[in-house]
Amino acid sequence: MAEATGKAGEGDVDADARQTLKTLALSGALEEPTKLSCSALAERLAVSTQTASRRLRSLEEAGLVEREMVGDGQLVDATAAGERLLRREYADYRRIFEGAREIQLVGAVTDGMGEGKHYITLPGYMRQFRERLGYEPYPGTLNVELDEPSTRSRAELDTVDPVRIDGWEGEDRTYGPAFCWPAAVEHGGARYEGAHVIAPERTHHGQDKLELIAPDRLREALGLDDGDEVSVSVEE
Numbered sequence: 195m196a197e198a199t200g201k202a203g204e205g206d207v208d209a210d211a212r213q214t215l216k217t218l219a220l221s222g223a224l225e226e227p228t229k230l231s232c233s234a235l236a237e238r239l240a241v242s243t244q245t246a247s248r249r250l251r252s253l254e255e256a257g258l259v260e261r262e263m264v265g266d267g268q269l270v271d272a273t274a275a276g277e278r279l280l281r282r283e284y285a286d287y288r289r290i291f292e293g294a295r296e297i298q299l300v301g302a303v304t305d306g307m308g309e310g311k312h313y314i315t316l317p318g319y320m321r322q323f324r325e326r327l328g329y330e331p332y333p334g335t336l337n338v339e340l341d342e343p344s345t346r347s348r349a350e351l352d353t354v355d356p357v358r359i360d361g362w363e364g365e366d367r368t369y370g371p372a373f374c375w376p377a378a379v380e381h382g383g384a385r386y387e388g389a390h391v392i393a394p395e396r397t398h399h400g401q402d403k404l405e406l407i408a409p410d411r412l413r414e415a416l417g418l419d420d421g422d423e424v425s426v427s428v429e430e
Contacts, residue, residue, distance in 0.1 A: 210249060211249055211252045213239070214239060214246070215253055215258055216280065217239060218235075218259065218270055219272060223259065223272045227262065227270065228270050229267050229268070229269055230270050234267075257273060257276075258273055259276055260273055274401070278348075279349075281346060281347070281350065282353055285350040285352075285353040289353060297350050297354070297429075298344075298426070299344040299404060300343075301338040301402075302341075302421055302423055303422045305420050310334050310337070310405060310407075311335075313369075314335065315333045318364065319359060319362075322360065326357050326358075326359065331390075332411045334411070335392065336379070336389075336407075336412040336418070336424075338404040339403060340403070340404055348404070351375055351391065351428060356373035357373070358374075359371060359373070359374060370394055372392055372393060372394045373393050373394075374407075375390060376389075376428065376429070377390055377391045377406060377426050379408075379416060379424055380425040381422060381423070381425070382422075389407065390407050390408070391406055391428060392405050392406065404426065406426065
């Protein structure tokens with residue numbers, strides 16, 4: 195589990211900014227930088243030009259879009275964070291109209307940096323693992339590098355209520371909160387139930403990295419080596 199770092203997340207924008215992001219995506223900004231004037235955006239949103247400009251600034255400040263000014267307008271490009279926010283919105287609507295489903299994430303086992311063992315075994319976290327997950331995790335995490343489709347789908351985890359692990363204060367520093375999602379891990383026909391995907395509230399890891407904890411050492415339980423493909427299932 196990586197140390198919590200970073201600035202406020204993309205989920206902090208308001209409904210108007212989300213609507214603006216969706217309009218930009220419908221204009222092609224997810225695929226490539228799209229030329230768009232504030233007046234044209236204002237017309238599509240049925241707002242004033244000043245309001246459209248303000249919403250674009252809000253999206254840019256939140257890291258959801260990037261802009262480049264050109265002679266007759268601007269090029270607007272949705273960032274990876276912007277795409278994640280839209281995918282969470284999409285997942286919410288799927289749950290409304292299609293009901294709960296299983297989120298499948300696929301990736302390759304990788305060698306971690308040893309941070310997981312350090313953070314997992316800290317007493318402030320371990321006490322909460324026992325109380326809220328019902329077990330004491332093996333001291334370490336299984337690290338998975340997700341494939342490209344799963345990296346995009348990972349945002350769907352944000353639509354599933356996690357088990358929250360609260361932040362706490364040690365003798366010399368403060369440790370941030372984390373979230374856990376019940377998961378099953380499969381490899382080569384074997385399936386391990388009772389694991390959890392774990393993610394700090396703020397992390398320097400990219401969206402293509404996944405960490406799992408379990409009562410047992412998952413590498414031994416499933417006979418895993420670096421490079422082996424695993425499938426991680428999280429039920430909504």
